[in-house]
Amino acid sequence: MRAAVIVFPGSNCDRDVAVALARAGAAPAMVWHKDADFLAVDLIVLPGGFSYGDYLRCGAMAAHSPVMREVVRRARRGVAVLGICNGFQILTEAGLLPGALIRNANLKFVCQDVHLCVETSQSLFTARYAAGQTIRVLIAHHDGNYVAGERELERMEARGLIAFRYVDEAGSASNTANPNGSARNIAGIFNETKTVLGMMPHPERLADPALGGIDGRPLFDGLVEALS
Amino acid sequence: MKARVHVTFKPGVLDPQGKAIQKALAGLGFDGVQGVRQGKVIELELSETDFARARESVREMCEKLLANTVIENYEIELDA
Numbered sequence: 630m631r632a633a634v635i636v637f638p639g640s641n642c643d644r645d646v647a648v649a650l651a652r653a654g655a656a657p658a659m660v661w662h663k664d665a666d667f668l669a670v671d672l673i674v675l676p677g678g679f680s681y682g683d684y685l686r687c688g689a690m691a692a693h694s695p696v697m698r699e700v701v702r703r704a705r706r707g708v709a710v711l712g713i714c715n716g717f718q719i720l721t722e723a724g725l726l727p728g729a730l731i732r733n734a735n736l737k738f739v740c741q742d743v744h745l746c747v748e749t750s751q752s753l754f755t756a757r758y759a760a761g762q763t764i765r766v767l768i769a770h771h772d773g774n775y776v777a778g779e780r781e782l783e784r785m786e787a788r789g790l791i792a793f794r795y796v797d798e799a800g801s802a803s804n805t806a807n808p809n810g811s812a813r814n815i816a817g818i819f820n821e822t823k824t825v826l827g828m829m830p831h832p833e834r835l836a837d838p839a840l841g842g843i844d845g846r847p848l849f850d851g852l853v854e855a856l857s
Numbered sequence: 858m859k860a861r862v863h864v865t866f867k868p869g870v871l872d873p874q875g876k877a878i879q880k881a882l883a884g885l886g887f888d889g890v891q892g893v894r895q896g897k898v899i900e901l902e903l904s905e906t907d908f909a910r911a912r913e914s915v916r917e918m919c920e921k922l923l924a925n926t927v928i929e930n931y932e933i934e935l936d937a
Contacts, residue, residue: 685922685923686925690922693921693922722925727927728927729927729928734871734873736874736877810871810873
């Protein structure tokens with residue numbers, strides 16, 4: 630599977646995700662944001678970080694980078710896209726995913742382990758998990774509070790487009806398990822065709838035993854399996 | 858021509874920064890502040906001299922970049 634990791638000025642999780650992809654057997658290419666015409670790949674990754682310093686709004690300016698027009702074009706043709714943290718923000722600003730990510734409800738930058746419920750295994754991102762499985766990953770963000778209109782949220786729920794939800798260790802999507810105020814404890818969502826996934830947590834940071842956990846591994850293994 | 862764009866959250870979007878400011882004002886002894894919403898002002902200097910064309914151009918800037926219309930409203934003021 631060939632993957633492109635898009636690097637914006639201010640991205641800083643690009644190498645971590647490239648390592649996680651390489652470990653899973655993919656061949657990641659780093660693509661600078663000015664390269665509007667990059668090589669053909671099976672997966673495009675928008676990594677975490679602080680693209681454009683989060684100026685104006687997180688991901689707002691990256692969403693208009695030369696490379697993003699091509700990313701949007703390919704995504705609309707069905708190429709798989711994974712947006713992590715700032716990448717999720719960019720996907721919403723680019724209109725590839727609904728809703729928006731705003732300032733965490735408690736106003737703090739939150740950097741901690743979280744538990745997620747993998748809502749469905751019916752996607753090329755989550756096929757290596759069991760539906761309803763609780764996994765431990767981590768978050769590090771100031772603007773991870775997912776908001777969307779009530780009707781949009783209902784539609785997403787009905788169509789099974791919620792990918793991950795913040796839960797406590799027992800798997801319950803309680804208020805205390807919600808680190809940032811996201812609507813319905815939403816941590817990650819799919820687009821209509823489940824070929825685009827945006828998530829605030831960092832699976833690439835829990836993909837190696839040396840990093841303290843491997844619950845992020847199945848996401849990358851599943852992608853390599855599905856797209857090779 | 859100068860344009861001033863006011864960007865604010867849509868009503869109903871949670872504004873914790875506004876709430877924090879409200880608390881700080883109360884702590885400073887200002888009674889009767891019943892609500893605070895924080896927005897941003899973006900000032901533009903345009904070479905365009907025609908009001909209608911300037912307004913339309915700035916409106917497009919707002920729709921495309923300056924505001925996230927999923928969660929924000931904008932207002933445009935023009936000043937010769």
